[in-house]
Amino acid sequence: MHNVLAVLLCLLLAACGSSSNSPDAAQTQAAVAAFATVQQVFQHLRCQNCHIPGDAPLQFDAGLPHQMGVVRGPAGHGAPGLPCSSCHGEANPPESYGPNAPPGAPHWALPPPEKRMVTKDLSAPALCKMIQDKQENGGRDFAALLKHVSEDKLVLWGWNPGGNRAPVPVPHAEFVAKFKTWSDAGGPCPAS
Template sequence: MTIRSAALALLVLATPVAAQDLATELSGPEVFSDIEDDASRAAALFDEMAKVITHPRCLNCHPVDNIPRQGDDMALHQPHVVRGEDDHGAVGMECTTCHSTENVAYTGAEGSIPGHDPWHLAPLSTGWIGLSNAEICAQLKDPERNGDRTLAEILEHNAEDGLVGWAWHPGEGRTPAPGSQEIFGDLTEAWIEAGASCPS
């Protein structure tokens, strides 16, 4: 871990993250078709994708440390849990101890426990909290930091993965990610086709 990443991790642990405007809409790739320069269009497309990527539904499971976040305010997970060696929690306190294969509404109170099969943190190398759109974009394109995925595999992940899709069906008490997984997939595809350039 570099000094910068260690400092960022401490900052993230110490500072509550303010939730962004969760009512943000998500535009489809056709909105950006008038941008003639491929690199500029790709950068604009990624900024639109980032409305999903930087939403609490995604960031909560993409921390830059070993503690998941929860809720629209991205509070530290309660009860206190840690990543564990395989991103599924510590032995005896795995994610599936509380998270089942589907969302479960509270009994006698508002809210729910989120669930999906599988349920786990994203790998530490894909932590996004505190990063700029440009930094996240560069990370997504780097096989050493994106789970050894090609751009085609990133498209498949964004457009079809069920755990990604959970972000639009997060259960009572959570704001869904903007748009839909279909639009997010369309944006990802258009970004790749335009050359996958990153915002500056």
């Protein structure tokens, strides 16, 4: 009898403990709804022009192949002899350079070939899983992902792309709040 009571007590404590750490149905539903905004941002051209399956980045609001035969290179910084920094500086150039002058932001580059974080043409569930995949996302957990999308200067460039480029349409603060809602619930993925 003592063993049965001990087992029941353990089960009761485990159930209570797990329910306090797990998101409830409403939190999960809110998180999945918030992911729709995360998806909208990750799949905007400002992101997916560089988060590509191949090795040639895209450019402009039409997602055209990058001019001059630009490629990812061995570390994501361009080919030897033609690094991204040949044209892209640490900040957007002055408006006097024209609307199609190469934009700039700190550490301008593509993701490295082994961690491409491809966003283009992924379904919502596939994108959700990819974002959480440490093999794809640079080894980031949710806290590091949140820091990346809220503080990284190259990510922030998407909201201030300069020239005649369309910025990410979701305000950055709203995007970060939705990302936090989604990640705080454990990153539940949409069903379809």
